[in-house]
Every structure is written in C-alpha cells, then in structure tokens.
Amino acid sequence: MAAHRRTTDPARLEEIARTVREDIISMTAEAGSGHYMSSLSAVEILVALYFHELSYRPEDPAWPGRDRFILSKGHAAPALYAVLARAGFFPVGELATLRRIDSRLQGHPVVHRLPGLDASSGSLGQGLSTGVGMALAARMDGRGSRVFVLLGDGELQEGQVWEAAMAAARFGLGNLTAIVDQNEFQATGRVREIMPVADLEGALRSFGWEVSSVDGHSFPELLHSLTGGNGPGGKPRAVIARTVKGCGIGFIEGNLKYHSAPLAPGDLKRARECLEGR
C-alpha cells in the first residue's frame, strides 16, 4: 500500500486517524500487550504532525534538514509506529511484529533500530531535554529544523521536565514545541487525584513559554496551534491538547480497567465495530 500523502483536508486526516486506530488495536492485540489506551489519545496529534506539519523524507529518514519528533511518552509507541508506517517509513505489515524478539518495533521506541524515529524514549521525563539539545543543535547549524516533543500529563510529574522547560525558555528556543497529551489518566488513576500541576497553563507561562490549549481530537484546532513557529530567539511553545484516553472506542474511553491489559478477543471485535461506526 502506498504511503499516505500530506493533506490539509480534515476529512482526509480523519480517515487516516481511523486507520491508525485500527492499526493500534490490531497490533497490541496481536502482541498481547502494549499501551493502546495512551496511544489512542494521541492519534490526532500524531496524524496532524506527520500528515500535515512535519517536514521529512521517508525515503531518506536521516535527512539533516528534517523536523524532529520525540515521543517522550514512549509507551504510546504503537500510535507512533502506526503513523510512521502509514507515512511510508517502513512496511505496514511490520506493525504485526510489535514487541516480538526479532522486531524493529520495540515496546518503547529505540532509535537505532527503526528508521523514522528521531530519539529513543520510554523512561518518562527525558524527551523534552533531548528536544532542547536538538533545538540548540539546529540553531547552531543554522538549520530551519523544528523540534516537536509529545509528553503525557502524568509525565509532567517528573522533575526533569521542568529543568528542560527552564532551559528552553532561557535559551530562547522558538524552534521547539512541546505538546501535552492531556488525557487525565496515569497508571493507577486520575492525574488530578494523584499528583496534578495546579495550573498547567499558568505554570508553563511562568516558565517563559507561549501556551495554547486545544481540543486534542480536533484537526482544525491542532493544525491551527501547530502551524508555523516563533522563529529564532522566540519563546518555546506549548500546546496543551485535551484528549480522551482510549478515544474512538466508546466502551474503553476513560476506563482504567483497560490501561494496559490486552483487549480480549470479544473486546477486540467490539472495538473494530466501534471504529467502523457500527
């Protein structure tokens, strides 16, 4: 199957998002594990990036002029793998190998194993720092590359995220965008009950970031917030994307029971029916 083309057409993006959701539930069911709930909340964000916003060459994944993307919430790897496959970085058929011992699709992304990845991740809290390093390198080299980092809202509990937030503002990294997939859940419960940032927008602003808040499942809102940049010397940009964990499959949305337990065969059938609109 040919790679999907980039588009600004919301209907076309919706169609790609639906395909990616099917990929996610199929590959995690096949693997018998994998964080499909956290993957499903990030689908529109990733599709907006890879099918609209980011500059890259699937046939030349190491092209120095490309924009960079770091999945700091590395447990959403199934979503990223599905998007990379659909964007043409590797065969879609390889998605079924997720988590197998001979697979390039590790449980959490490992950059030297798979073309299309820009950084490894999995240990939460590190991606924004790596993004700061990439944004600094792009500026030193006079490259126009932009850097996008996707974080989870639970992940913001890692102190290193705020070290990186300070650094990005201090270094004036207008080529860096952090997106927070705010699905409001972490492993054992709701973020707001476990360890919330009282005022996330205010916190990021006080750290020196330009902040916007969008519906993380709305392509028009995502495209609007992700487009362009502030240019060199500007403020780093944060997009808080309000999302639903498990989005797209009604009976699992926001249901903690499904945090990481694999979908049983019956659930899988129901999930596919949900995505087909039945």
Added chain:
Amino acid sequence: MRDLTRCTHTREAFGKALVEEAGRNRDIVVIDGDVSSSTKTDIFARAFPDRFINVGIAEQNMVDIAAGLALSGKIPFVSTFSIFGCGRAWEQIRNTVCLDNLNVKLVMTHAGLSLGGDGATHQGLEDIALMRAIPNMEVIVPADDPEVRSVIRYAVERDGPVYIRLSRRRTLLLFGDDYAYDHGEYPVVAEGDDVALFASGCMIREALIAAGELAKEGISARVLDMHTVKPLARECVLRNARETGRVVSVEEHSVHGGAGSAIAELLAEEYPVPMRLVGVRDRFGRSGSVDGLYELLGLSSRHIAAAVRNLIKAKER
C-alpha cells in the same frame, strides 16, 4: 627512582585539550552544570562561547540535552562533578545515551576523595561501578597531563560514549609530550617481578611510594598505569599476572564494582592468581584532608605495601 614531586593539573589539561580539539573539529560542544570554573571547561567557554552551554544546576537535563545534540551530529562533552554527573543522571546515561550508543563524552571531575573537605556528599566512590555496568560505555581514568590530552583526542575520534574520570587533585607527571594512549596496554611506570600493582589516577603515586618501601625489603613491585577500566586490557592483565604470579589493584573507589573487580572477574575465569584489592571497603568518606582520608579509608602507600606483604606471605604458605 621516579621523581615523585613533579605534579600535573589534569583538569586544566582537559580544558586546554578541549580547546585544541575544538579548533580542529567544529562539532565539539561543551555542556556544563554551572561548575566550569572547577571542571576547567571555562577555558573552552572563553575560546568558544557559542559552543558552550551552561544548563545550570540540572544534571539530568544536562545529559539528555547532550543526547539531543549528539543525535544531531554534535560531539558533546558533558562535564560536572563525578558524583552528580554519574549518580544523579545515571538513568539518563543508561537509557538515552548508551542504549543508542550516542556520541556523548562524559568528563567528570573531582572524583574519588579529592574533594576532601566537602565531605561524603561530594566524594565519588562508586562512579566507575555505575558507568562500567552500562553496555556501550567505556571507562577511562587518565593519570597525568599528556595522558589526558591523548585520551581526549581518543574520545573525540571514538564514535560512542566514553566516561573519563578526573581528580581535583594534582597528579604525578608520568609521561612525555609524545605520549600516545593505547587502550589495550597499560604502561609500566615502575619495573618489578614479584607482584603487579594495577593503579590509576592519584593512586599511582601512592603505589610508587609503596614500591619504594617494598624494594628496601627485597620485594620487587611492578606498577602499571591502569588507565582504562572498560574495555579492560585483558591480554595485558593476563600477561602481567603470568609474569609476576601476584596481582594487587589500587583504586580511589569502592572495591565493589571498580577496577579491582574488573581484574578479578577476568582472572577468576582465565588465570586465577592470588590477588588483593586496595580500595574503599563499603564505606562513605567524610571531611578531612585527602591524605588523611587515604589513611582513614585504607588507600595510602602504607596500606598498599601491607597488601603486597600479605599477598606474598599468603603465597609462601
């Protein structure tokens, strides 16, 4: 007998070597955790201000920023105090730098007991064990200025992570300006046949003093500069073990997981000979003079000589 009074300043040699290498290689950048006047990367900062990044007091961020720079083709040198760089940022070093064999160089200073007065929190006695345990990482402890220069050049040329351990303390000048680091061979700094002493950094001077004392008793101790803990110079260790029949490791580090452990792991499997490990034995340091701490924690020349005597007696029995 070697002159035991000619000292070198390895941190300053590091700062100058960075400037020299950076003049030839525009990809070299330096990341500092706001200790550049102590690590001597301030020498680099003055020469190349646009390639010097002070991230403040944030070691975890520092290491991952370096990873991002390396993923973009830079050769980042990360430098701070050993205990904080290797300790606080260990998991960043493991999961982000070493997992992908990223081209990040960690040059950590003030290792061992060299920050005597600052006490236990600032003394790094576990860094070699921490770094040695991670796949892809190399661990080097250069002894003097010429070795630092040569090791920094090696680090620039190697494509992958390297941990370079430096002391705050002045060290003994061992080599000439033409010295060339060879990771497969430990230089012999004192000849001898009865025992091989594998020492590194500041411990080389203590080992040489011990060798001098032992010579008066008719014991001939060979002293080697064990500049590299990983990869271990296996053939060199085995050859010296065969030639002398006795081995003593001497390190300003815990005996758990350090250079002595690396030697013992090899000898246990390949060529078991009687061995003693001189190092810190499951203890923290405390405030005090460095020499006082060597004495307190069992690292002084006196302790080294005692270990050798003990070993020779044990073998005779």
